[in-house]
Amino acid sequence: MVKHCSVFRDKTELEQGVAKMAELRQRFKKVVLKDRTDYYNTELPSVLELGNMLDIAYSTLIGALAREESRGAHTRTDFPKRNDEKWMQHTLVTKKDDTFSLSYKDVSFTKYEPTERKY
Amino acid sequence: MKIDLKIRRFNPTTKNGREPYYQAYSIEASEGMTVLEALMSIAAAQDPTLSFRRSCRSSICGSCAIKINGFTKLACSTQIIPEHEKAHEMVLEPIANHTVLKDLIVDFDPFWKKLDKVKPYLMPPETQPEGRTKEVHISEKDAEAIDHAQKCIMCGSCNSECNALEIEKKYLGPAALAKAWRFVGDVREEGGRKRLGRLSDDHGIWDCVRCVHCVEYCPKGVEPLTAIERLRSRAIQEGIKDNHGAKHVEAMVNSVKKVGRLDEAAMTFKTLGLLRSLGMIPFGLKMEMHGKMPHPHLFPQIKKIDEVRTIYAEIKRKNKNAKKKPKG
Ligand code: SF4
Ligand code: SF4
């Protein structure tokens, strides 16, 4: 993730990241528990955590790849401009039967309207 | 750099682990690596059955206190190479004064129960005292008096090394007492007197033997002993003196005033009273046999007793002058 999905990212890096992460998620399916006891088994939570982390990492990657603009800590070197017209939206990732899909939701403003950062 | 470790293992649910044993591991340590990182690398690459607690990895959550070469430390704030250079070995064990559950994991229930006992929350007055508006101004000095006690991360290192806790499991212990002071010493607190009464009961503030271990081993500079001493002097200032501890202090003060030194035999009597002192006779005889019994008649009043009394008079005068607000 540090290599492929840091603050500065671009299409090539992200695509490679998505492919690698997909592979890691496949490998994770074969994960085994070596500690088979049920008493303070600290390996079990770390395996569960690993699975969740891979899902989150994959979601982050596909979301970043789709968002062709720059915003805050998401700096696409290939799309350096912020694009409020198209991307003033939350990215939603849904996982169903092991496939991930993207959808979007409008941002609702209350008191403060978001403006571009100028520093 | 290759470092060999010995880690104390225990698992009451398996046949081989029922009796504690030491297991040897070996790791490749890099500069700056902490003991916790070493443990995590062993669990990840060599032996996933090794159990220990950790969370923040930056000495703020208080999960990872263990014994490193015999002394309680945070695994995440101890670098393995300098530690190994010092001790020429790397023996990791669970902390002391707690029941071991598995490997380096101990039962923290008694720790939390003791903390509960000191009611670790502020008890402000129910109705605002006269002249007090909504806000209570806290001066820098007020904050300073309790600041040290607020830094506790509940790691249990102090309790692990506490000598009083080792002989009396019911003793509230340094961590809980530091927390108690955090509230007793708070200017917004109202329940202070009541708290001090409870804290002066058996297994409270007077159980501490002042070995200073809790100050030495606390990774956060909490100084529980400082808190305990402040609680003790507050309790005496509040007139809560009907207990062995306060009586002992009074006897000490009076003995020095009278003869210029501690008359230990007479102090036993004053601290415990007649009947309980009689019970101490076998203990006294044992001390005598080992040449440790103090002989008050051999040490009469010191020569320059006048100087001692001058000090007492001076303290009295100062106390009178400073009769505003008692400070910590
Ligand atoms: S000074 Fe008191 S509380 Fe602190 S470790 Fe020693 S006996 Fe325990
Ligand atoms: S007082 Fe210090 S050693 Fe004791 S629990 Fe708190 S942080 Fe840990």
Ligand code: FES
């Ligand atoms: S892991 Fe949190 S204090 Fe060490």
